[in-house]
Amino acid sequence: MSNSILDTLNENQRTAATTINEHVRIIAGAGSGKTRVLMARIVYLVQDCGVLPNRILAITFTNKAANEMKTRLTAQLGSMASVVRISTIHSLCVRMLREDADLIGYPKTFAIMDPEDQKAILKPIYKTLEVDKTTISYNRALGAISAYKTNYIDPQMAANMAMDDVSITLAKIYAGYEARRNEMKAMDFDDLLLEGHRLLNSVSSVREKWQNRLDYIHVDEFQDVDPIQYGIIKLLTGKNTHLCVVGDPDQTIYTWRGASVDIILKFNKDFEPCKTVILNENYRSTQPILDASNAVIKYNKERIDKDLYTKLPGDEKITMFEGKEDSEEPIFVARQINEKHKKGLEYKDMAILYRSNYSSRAFERIFKSVGIPYVIYGGIRFYERQEIKDALCYLRLCTNRNEEDPDQMALD
Incomplete structure (x- = not known):
C-alpha cells in the first residue's frame, strides 16, 4: 500500500517521506504538497518499517488541520489511523496535564477557561478597581495578560514595569485575574502551554514517560512555533526519538504573537544529525505567479534559498491596478x-481575496449595484453584521418617527 503512495511523490517528497534514521527539516514551499508528504511518511513508517502507530505523534496548530490529517490517514491506514497520535499542541498539553497535573499543584479535573470565562472573571475585578471597560476593553486586558504570561512576566513584575496609568491599571487587573484563576485552579489557553511545559521540565518521571512513548514526532507549520511550544517539543524528543518538522520561513505570519522564524532556521543546529529537504515544486499556481512571488521574497534576509517552480501550463501575466482612490478598486x-x-x-469560478473582513463592504456595494452575485466565506456580509443592522435601525428611526421601537427592530 505504501509503495503506491510513494509512487505519487516527486523525488524530494519521497526523500522527505523515507528519511527515518535522523532528524528531518522539510522546507515546504507554498502548494508543494507538504500534507501529502507527512501522510506518506506516517504510512511508510507503519506499513514498511513496522513502527507501531501509537508511537507516532503528529502535532499541528488548528483543529481543522488535525482533522484533515486524520481523514487523509484513515483513507490509507484504515482503523490503524485512529491509533496514531494526531492533535493540536494545546490538546496534547491537555492530555499530559489530565494525567499528571496534580504533580504541579492542579487537580486532574482542572477547568479550562474560554474567552467568555475569562471575561466573567474580569467583570468583578473591573468593578472593584472602578475600571471603565470603554477605556480598557476586556479584549485589551486579556491581550495584555496573554502577553505578560507568554513573556514570563508575573503580576509583580508587571507592576514594577508599569510606566503610566493604563499599564498600572493593566498590572492590577492581571494580578486580580491570576489570583482568581489560581483560586479556581483553572487554566486559560496560555496556561495549557505554560503549565504543560512546566510539567515536562520539572517532573522527570513525566518527561521520561512521554519520551518513552514516542519514536517519531512530526510538527506541521513549524515556522510559526514560539519558544514555549518549541520548548515542549524539545522536552518530548528523547534520545531515541526522531523529530521531523515541516514549515516554510517565507510564510511566517505569527511573529506578532511570539512566533520566531529563527527556530526553523536554526533547527539543524539544535538537532543533529539533521537532513534538510526542500520541496519547491508547486502544484497550485502557474509559473508567472511563482516568478512574481520568487522575485518579491528573494530580498528577505537570512532565508533558506528556494525558487518555486511548476509544471502547470499557463502564460497569463499578473495584472496590477493602482487606483487613485479606494473607491476605484x-x-x-x-x-x-x-x-x-x-x-x-x-x-x-472567480474569487476575491482581501486582508480584512471590513474590506468586503466596498465590493458588496458595487456588486449589488451592478448585479454581480456573490457569497462571503469566512465572515458575515457587511449589511448583515449585528452592529451595522443596529445602526441602520436607528438611522431609519431618525428618518421616520413612525417606525417601531429600534431595540425591538435590532432584535428582529
Missing part, C-alpha cells in the same frame, strides 16, 4: 469580472 474588479463572465467564465 472595486469598480475595476467588477469590470474585470463582468468581462470574464461575458467570455464564458462562471461567477462561481
Whole structure:
C-alpha cells in the first residue's frame, strides 16, 4: 500500500517521506504538497518499517488541520489511523496535564477557561478597581495578560514595569485575574502551554514517560512555533526519538504573537544529525505567479534559498491596478469580472481575496449595484453584521418617527 503512495511523490517528497534514521527539516514551499508528504511518511513508517502507530505523534496548530490529517490517514491506514497520535499542541498539553497535573499543584479535573470565562472573571475585578471597560476593553486586558504570561512576566513584575496609568491599571487587573484563576485552579489557553511545559521540565518521571512513548514526532507549520511550544517539543524528543518538522520561513505570519522564524532556521543546529529537504515544486499556481512571488521574497534576509517552480501550463501575466482612490478598486474588479463572465467564465469560478473582513463592504456595494452575485466565506456580509443592522435601525428611526421601537427592530 505504501509503495503506491510513494509512487505519487516527486523525488524530494519521497526523500522527505523515507528519511527515518535522523532528524528531518522539510522546507515546504507554498502548494508543494507538504500534507501529502507527512501522510506518506506516517504510512511508510507503519506499513514498511513496522513502527507501531501509537508511537507516532503528529502535532499541528488548528483543529481543522488535525482533522484533515486524520481523514487523509484513515483513507490509507484504515482503523490503524485512529491509533496514531494526531492533535493540536494545546490538546496534547491537555492530555499530559489530565494525567499528571496534580504533580504541579492542579487537580486532574482542572477547568479550562474560554474567552467568555475569562471575561466573567474580569467583570468583578473591573468593578472593584472602578475600571471603565470603554477605556480598557476586556479584549485589551486579556491581550495584555496573554502577553505578560507568554513573556514570563508575573503580576509583580508587571507592576514594577508599569510606566503610566493604563499599564498600572493593566498590572492590577492581571494580578486580580491570576489570583482568581489560581483560586479556581483553572487554566486559560496560555496556561495549557505554560503549565504543560512546566510539567515536562520539572517532573522527570513525566518527561521520561512521554519520551518513552514516542519514536517519531512530526510538527506541521513549524515556522510559526514560539519558544514555549518549541520548548515542549524539545522536552518530548528523547534520545531515541526522531523529530521531523515541516514549515516554510517565507510564510511566517505569527511573529506578532511570539512566533520566531529563527527556530526553523536554526533547527539543524539544535538537532543533529539533521537532513534538510526542500520541496519547491508547486502544484497550485502557474509559473508567472511563482516568478512574481520568487522575485518579491528573494530580498528577505537570512532565508533558506528556494525558487518555486511548476509544471502547470499557463502564460497569463499578473495584472496590477493602482487606483487613485479606494473607491476605484472595486469598480475595476467588477469590470474585470463582468468581462470574464461575458467570455464564458462562471461567477462561481472567480474569487476575491482581501486582508480584512471590513474590506468586503466596498465590493458588496458595487456588486449589488451592478448585479454581480456573490457569497462571503469566512465572515458575515457587511449589511448583515449585528452592529451595522443596529445602526441602520436607528438611522431609519431618525428618518421616520413612525417606525417601531429600534431595540425591538435590532432584535428582529
